[in-house]
Amino acid sequence: MTHNTPLSPRPLSHLTEAAQRRVLTATALREHGVSLGAANERCGPGGPWQLLLPGVYLLHSGPPTSDERLHAALLYAGGECPPIPAQQGPATRAGRSTTAAQAAPATTAAPAPAVLPPAMLVGAPAVRHCPPPHPPEAMITGLAALTLHGFTGAPSLRALDRIDVLVPRTKRLRSTGCVHIVRGQSLPDPEEVTGLPVAPAARALADTVAQLTDAGVVRRLLVESLRGGHCEAGTVVGELLRARLLGRPHVRDAVDELVAESRALAEGMLYEMVFRHRLPDPCWNVDLRLPGGPHLGGVDAYWPDQAVALELDTRTPRPHIDQDAQWSEYARKREALEGLGVTVVHLTPAKLRESLEQQAAIVRTALMTAVEREPAEYLIVTAR
Structure with missing residues (x-):
């Protein structure tokens, strides 16, 4: 027996219950007893199969569906491995008892057919997907x-x-x-x-x-x-x-x-959070500074009575912007405001999108606990 000799044909009854995919590789066909030559012969003019991609066969003669094209592309790239279950005899199948009717005596096996009956292959659905390999192949x-x-x-x-x-x-x-x-x-x-x-x-x-x-x-x-x-x-x-x-x-x-x-x-979600969850109206998009002192920076919302500032982090990596320097500026501003008694709430668009109610609860907690903190320094608030 040579390496190219097909194995004994496996029954395809487990593939004929639903028609989802009819794409198999040469390797998969060989495991079903179909040699490469036999598969190529069926792909000849007027044949029932097609060679869709190198080593990937479409088991019908009509145009491939979108699903079949996608599966064929993955099979060609080696990124999908539809398993072919091990052949099981009736006596070894789970949930079935062995009876004389179910387990016939073993007989001499007939020679493996070169090609499986068309009724067993044409219309065969997709087998269950393998989990994506790690590291992924395709x-x-x-x-x-x-x-x-x-x-x-x-x-x-x-x-x-x-x-x-x-x-x-x-x-x-x-x-x-x-x-x-x-x-x-x-x-x-x-x-x-x-x-x-x-x-x-x-x-x-x-x-x-x-x-x-x-x-x-x-x-x-x-x-x-x-x-x-x-x-x-x-x-x-x-x-x-x-x-x-x-x-x-x-x-x-x-x-x-x-x-x-x-x-x-992100600003739209922030407005929605304040309105929907009945938070006090803040001063929107303002700059903060000490009277006669330096500019402390801008914030997206500020509640002066509670000395609570809210800032959206919408930074994105850019080749012409130093990300470390940008973050240092965020940290410097936050440290300066908190040093003056201002509570700074830091939100991201992802947090707002994932749970608007939870972020509103965080802001509400900061507003409610303002009375428990030392009074903040007086700040001048101007529109940005």
Whole structure:
């Protein structure tokens, strides 16, 4: 027996109960007793199968569905491993007793057929997915991933003529057919979307932007990532910075709009928090200073009677901004205000989005406990 000799055919009755996926690799077919030659023969002119990608077979003759194309792309990249359960005899199956009718005497096995009966393969559904390997071998990224994540600005899967697959940089693989290989030095942990390993929205967005030259499309996708609640602006900018895309003028302009949009949305959530949870009206967007003294800095909201200041942290990583210096400025301002008896509440857009009620409770607690603290220094409040 040679290495290419197919194994004894495994029964596919466990695959014929639902029609979800009909895509298998040459290796999987071989485990079912179908040799490479037999599989290629069935892919000939007028045959019932198709060779969708190198080593990946579509077990019907019609056009592949979007789901089949996605699975085929992952199988080609080696990022998905549909398990083929070990063959079990009736006497060893869980929950069944061994009877004479269920366990027939063993007989001499007939030679393995070169090709399984079409009725047992055509229409076979997807087997249960393996958990994503660690480290991940491959995942859907780019526009296909954005579509799976629910971006309305991304085209439908049917309209995509290319599927981007993110693989490790060291993997020897080339783009072919509908599959475009995207290499990464480090791969993120994939998210499971419709049962598929998909790159997180921010990483998929960066891989998409890397291939786009239309400033309008880039801007719309970046803004939608924020408005749609797919990811935070800081996460998106961090991925774009990692991919060295912020040097492109149209990307840099889109990021400026993204940061401004992030700030506006965070302020909107802050207004909603105060209104919905009946907090006292603060002085919005003000500068604080000591009478005749130095400027202490600006805050997003200030309750002068309780000496409580609220500040939104909407910082994003930028190549031309020193993040350490920016954080030092935040810390300096907070230390100066607290030294004068002002309570500073620090919120982020993510905290507001995750739990508006919880953040309102934090602010309310700071306001209510003001009477227990030493009176703060008198500060001059001016509009920013």
